[in-house]
Amino acid sequence: MTASSSSAAPTTSADLPALDTVHHAAGDPDREQPWAELGLKEDEYLRIKEILGRRPTSSELAMYSVMWSEHCSYKSSKVHLKQFGQIPQATKAGKMLAGIGENAGVIDVGQGYAVTFKIESHNHPSYVEPYQGAATGVGGIVRDILAMGARPVAVMDPLRFGPLDADDTHRVLPGIVAGVGGYGNCLGLPNIGGEAVFDETYLGNPLVNALCVGVLRHEDLHLAKASGEGNLVIMYGARTGGDGIGGASILASVEFDEDGPAKRPSVQVGDPFMEKLLIECTLELFAAGIVRGIQDFGAAGISCATSELAAAGDGGMHVHLERVPLRDSTLAPEEILMSESQERMMAVIAPEDEATFMEICAKWDVEAAVIGVVTEDKRLRVDWHGETVVDVDPRTVAHEGPVYERPFARPAWQDALQADVAEKLPRPVTADELHETVLALVASPNLCDKSWITDQYDRYVRGNTVLSQPADSGMIRVDESTNLGVAVATDANGRFAKLDPYAGAQLALSESYRNVATGGAIPLAISDCLNFGSPEDPDVMWQFAEACRGLKDACLELGVPVTGGNVSLYNQTGDLAILPTPVVATLGVIEDVTQRVPSTFQAEGETILLLGETREELSGSEWAHVVHGHLGGLPPKVDLAAEKALAELLHEARTLVSSAHDVSDGGLMQALAEPAMVSGIGVSVTLPGDAFVALFAESTARAVVTIAASEASRLVALAERHGVPVTELGTTGGSSYAVAFEGGSFEIPLDQLADAWRSTLRNALA
Known part of the structure; x- marks a missing residue:
């Protein structure tokens, strides 16, 4: 191709069919036009005629139809x-x-x-x-x-x-x-x-x-x-x-x-x-x-x-x-x-x-x-x-297209959905049952290894990638002389948003905010992509309105602005709308990327600490979804103050801890399994209280960190200053995923766990 300031279209006026010009439009007001085929409503078409004081030309109709979509x-x-x-x-x-x-x-x-x-x-x-x-x-x-x-x-x-x-x-x-x-x-x-x-x-x-x-x-x-x-x-x-x-x-x-x-x-x-x-x-x-x-x-x-x-x-x-x-x-x-x-x-x-x-x-x-x-x-x-x-x-x-205040109302089925709690479902109790549940979940489509997908992407081109899949967030070096960098994470949980769209949007922000923080960065701002069904359905419009309200309130409390984003509506097939899916991307800054914190275990013999509080929160969880095909109840409690405190702690401790992994989908079970499977370094932990809740609950504002045993007391003191609960779980090392709890224990060879995790997409898409 070459640069040119002249016309590149080979047509001439003699070749052209009769044009629908502005002059013709003014003198031909009753011409039928395909406004409906172009996606316009009748009142929108009439509004265009009112704006112009005449019917639009076919070119004007084309412009309005796409810009008013x-x-x-x-x-x-x-x-x-x-x-x-x-x-x-x-x-x-x-x-x-x-x-x-x-x-x-x-x-x-x-x-x-x-x-x-x-x-x-x-x-x-x-x-x-x-x-x-x-x-x-x-x-x-x-x-x-x-x-x-x-x-x-x-x-x-x-x-x-x-x-x-x-x-x-x-x-x-x-x-x-x-x-x-x-x-x-x-x-x-x-x-x-x-x-x-x-x-x-x-x-x-x-x-x-x-x-x-x-x-x-x-x-x-x-x-x-x-x-x-x-x-x-x-x-x-x-x-x-x-x-x-x-x-x-x-x-x-x-x-x-x-x-x-x-x-x-x-x-x-x-x-x-x-x-x-x-x-x-x-x-x-x-x-x-x-x-x-x-x-x-x-x-x-x-x-x-x-x-x-x-x-x-x-x-x-x-x-x-x-x-x-x-x-x-x-x-x-x-x-x-x-x-x-x-x-x-x-x-x-x-x-x-x-x-x-x-x-x-x-x-x-x-x-x-x-x-x-x-x-x-x-x-x-x-x-x-x-x-x-x-x-x-x-x-x-x-900028002056139609603005609709679509009718919306809390769906008639919402109360029944929230009353159908997952906490009442049959749950594993024995060591063998917990063992089998762990294997089932790590191999489930949402928790399994995604490298079949990510291996098709170049993660390191340009030479400034600091963190990428399967880390909690991606991180890029901005300046090679000062090592200034930024981290980004995207998250959403459509099941949580279906159960409570206000809380669901806040939970999406909480998770992406937390994932940026686990890498050692300070969350700064968000962009969002709000994916919902038809706005002409009052149920869907209520979900959208609640999600926007929830996102706004969470941003105010966390002190992060919305820089922009996108709305995608009409995501449904027939009468079936998608799960409301407000995807939130959080961007954070880190002054020195050499201080970034990886998500995988780095050495054997380190102390494993759980930061944050675990509650019996199972509704909307991967366990309920995978084992029971169940969706009902209320999502995990949103605790933005706890998220903020955890993020501040993780940033301050970035040179102290050797790894950090957020606790979210799959609960503590997945937060321990992923870094072990990726690194090849096993874990041996003792769970407090109810072993099932400890492993599979998806309570928010939590992260698993590893640290040299000699430094653990320093982190505990730092966490206490930030008001973040700390639970010592065990140590890294060995070649298995070993879990002890009151009344029993189980152990899964790391090779067996990793094979279950890695085989799902590979076998399905081979």
């Missing part, structure tokens, strides 16, 4: 998301430099550095076409980070699938994992963490959430706005094709039926090698100091980039659509406006910088074209071969 406009969720603005934007270690409303949030992490991170969904496209849906999900979030002026440095991928033995899981899982890995690996970005969770509600509606982290200096921050009359608007990157027309924006606004993915709008097609060139080209453009505004192309394509840039600026924009470089010369104007072709960016520059811009693009073999100019009249005008096909106030497209 659920995916782009947040029309069902805005009323609940606005409460995140009540959270103070300052943090203990700095401040937010950019937040909600920008392409991604930006946090000051000290030493003149800032980190930008965001998580988004690509659920529906990944069901239709697993490889490309997941791949372009990664590509899209990477461009969001790039658009803030940052170099992308790492990605993560929280995933949700149907049952492991289901045929459709075998269709979507390999393709999704290959897409995440293929795109990220080709970009040279390490994948440092995520999740893979299985539940029947995700059958037919997998969740593919993608996160990216980027690093920048404070002075390199860029925002998405088009300002300065006469400044040039340039598209650069891949050519525009027919792929993705009505893709993420339309797909994410409908629910699937039992007929599966056939006859769905086309999914975007990614080219990671083009994206790699685009990243390096964009970073050099930033370094040249010539970019006045920048916007990536994601859902809604040119419709989004032009309207959002113009709406955020101090004027308007005049675009000549025929100048857009095309892969398919037969595309109509409305198709060009809707196309979600990947690897494209839009920049605003001063006219005198055009030559420099084109030279840099040519150096990186990135095609570029001047397609418009910034105007002073606060209008977005789009021409097609001299005829005006769009003339709108860009704010009505980008």
